Amino acid sequence: MKSDILQKELLNILGDRFSESESVRTNYSRGEDIFDPVLPQAVVFPNNNEEISKIIKLCNNNNVPITPFGTGTSLEGHALGNQNGITISLENMNKILKINEEDFDCRVQAYVTRKQLNEELKDKGLFFPIDPGADASLGGMASTSASGTMAVRYGTMKTVVSGLTVILPNGEIINTGVRTKKTSAGYNLTNLFIGSEGTLGIISEVHLRLSPIPENIMSAVCHFPNLESSVQAAQEIIQYGIPVARIEMLNKDQMEISINYSNLQNMEIKPTLFFEFHGSESSNKESIEIAQEITKNNQGTEFKWAQSTEEKNKIWQARHDAYYAVKSQGNNIRVYTTDVCVPISNLVECIKFAENEISNYGLKAPMVGHVGDGNFHAAIIYDPKKKEDYKMIRDFSDKLVEKALTLEGTVTGEHGVGVQKKDYLLKEHPDNISLMKSIKKTIDPNNIMNPGKIFD
């Protein structure tokens, strides 16, 4: 490390949980994003809140930047190291602290992943519904305000997190929020930290609301002759008020890739909707009847039902693996992912625009969409050595963002801003940035917490 004193003090606190080895620093130098790795000076592995507090205080006193690191599954550069700083891996903070079965809530340490939690919950009749593609850590998901395929029914991290433990840049350990279903006790600090992308402090514990496992779960797949009709069907289903639990679009290119990657049987290479219905047998029956009528009117095929739990899991794992399927399309490729989200009534227009521009630019861009929320991703494969290719992709991305903003949308539905979308955030909220920055400056006056992310 540049500072011998800091190195010594960190060693004192952490012993062999402090590492300066190049291989470790490389492992914690980036997320699953398109950026070149940036190696921090050291990586530390604290075991508890008190150790995190000591580390932060030290860094704050020495003006050393900190990058918090969860599972490293960010797509936006959140986890990129800082060459003058250290990276704090939360991986030892992986315990489920408490499950309150009677109240449908739990408290976990930041590194507990969504799958780990659901594994623990499944015998208790409860589940945690927020499911980004990756098996991300719940602290990371809180930091980026993540969502996933079930947000259409169960909300996002903003709605299911009821409290946090946060270690502030001055070393203070605070507990925000409360276990109750509602509270009006002072400023909503919990939701200030959710989506703050590690720039205001380190989230070390997360209190979560859980959902009862539905009595009846039905999963189906429906193919369409073209992208527009699939999205139109999704829009009409939402506008009808059907309480679908999941309604996911995969375009033709994505279906081709996913059928191969996930070995999906009996599926067509066509624009497709994946559905899931949660409820009682009879309420699902009602929902499904209407959904089928709407899809049929939009030229959709008969629903193909997943007959067993294994089949259901296979479909949804394929959906969750969509990004990895795209990444597997070549060695040394990178995948640029867009993340705009628009009001549902503007979704057809926005997706058609994206499809046309992808074709105009001659890009290869499989698309998936959380279409019930108006959110979709184009995953654009490119060769990082070809600088012009990146320029063209960014050009396409700029246009799509402009279009989404004219359609009253947002530049990021769920991936966050990170490094990649700082310019876009300025376009979406030009009048908010000054306030955001003044909050940042108040809480983190030395700018040690994940500097260069969200805004400069």
Place this chain on the structure above:
Amino acid sequence: MKSDILQKELLNILGDRFSESESVRTNYSRGEDIFDPVLPQAVVFPNNNEEISKIIKLCNNNNVPITPFGTGTSLEGHALGNQNGITISLENMNKILKINEEDFDCRVQAYVTRKQLNEELKDKGLFFPIDPGADASLGGMASTSASGTMAVRYGTMKTVVSGLTVILPNGEIINTGVRTKKTSAGYNLTNLFIGSEGTLGIISEVHLRLSPIPENIMSAVCHFPNLESSVQAAQEIIQYGIPVARIEMLNKDQMEISINYSNLQNMEIKPTLFFEFHGSESSNKESIEIAQEITKNNQGTEFKWAQSTEEKNKIWQARHDAYYAVKSQGNNIRVYTTDVCVPISNLVECIKFAENEISNYGLKAPMVGHVGDGNFHAAIIYDPKKKEDYKMIRDFSDKLVEKALTLEGTVTGEHGVGVQKKDYLLKEHPDNISLMKSIKKTIDPNNIMNPGKIFD
């Protein structure tokens, strides 16, 4: 006004929408709370964001405190005037700006009330579900993070507000949030202002998510032999996962008062649950069957069904009028209202504790509860001339708050902190106050926005 210059400048901006008359100042000197009125130096009635911005800038430059005033239905002293300041009534900001039927959202000016909005929505198949007792303004409801009888199903202002227009203490007009169902674009400023009780700026516009009017609505009433069995039944219904739209408790004293005040026919003076089920006919049938079985097991009577829309409205108006019914119990009385909220599994214990202490203190305290959320109110009638009575009530309230906190609850489920619960907030979040205050100081360095509310 103390300052002639300020008086002149406000007159310039507002003309006859600036008033120093004692009767006007008296009308805007308090909410529906227990406090003695505090007359501001003047009351102003701006027509638009730009006027509010000019007023705030003037006040900021002259260090003159501002109290924002909606319908004045706060129970916690939020709307109490400041003797050195001005009160800004939002009552001219009463327009519904846009309803997006296809996307289930709308934008309103701050003074639009929940009933006004629902009147406008009813022909469009949509409704707005957050319903505190009063016909409050939506800006005020955002400021206090309000909820009501339907929060158990539809959430609170925190979950249904997707964006705001806020005028900051420096006069800047900012638009937070976005129309989409989700976003991860930077800090969640919208939720920072929700529940900030006018201490960070003035909310002038609110963007709201709406809900489709359910196909089938069923309302019923069920009496119980004692309070504990009614609350136990509610707890079991929630824990079963039944998606009730409303589940409200009224204790024996409240039933006696409400039967008289609201002229309810065919009701017994006994602890009672008011239910409402929203869904399809068949899904409601399923929910009702289980709810009836649970209430029966807890010694509840057969459900008494509201047979017509008028009957339904009458029941729910009676519930919304519960506080006014208590207030009508005497002239010159005041009503102290508690607002604790606990995890549902601790609700029986908390309500039993309240009931016992009310009896120990010999108080008259009708109780109502949003029991699906773990939130309940004791409304304690007293004579403000008898100082000892107030002391005793506050003593009871202190004990109840302590009990709720040991049960992992919050000191305010939905009414906010205001003036009344500043001590209680310190007890609930001792480690949060410093951060809340630093945010306040950053945004409002001269402490002009509703000073003395939330914290000192």
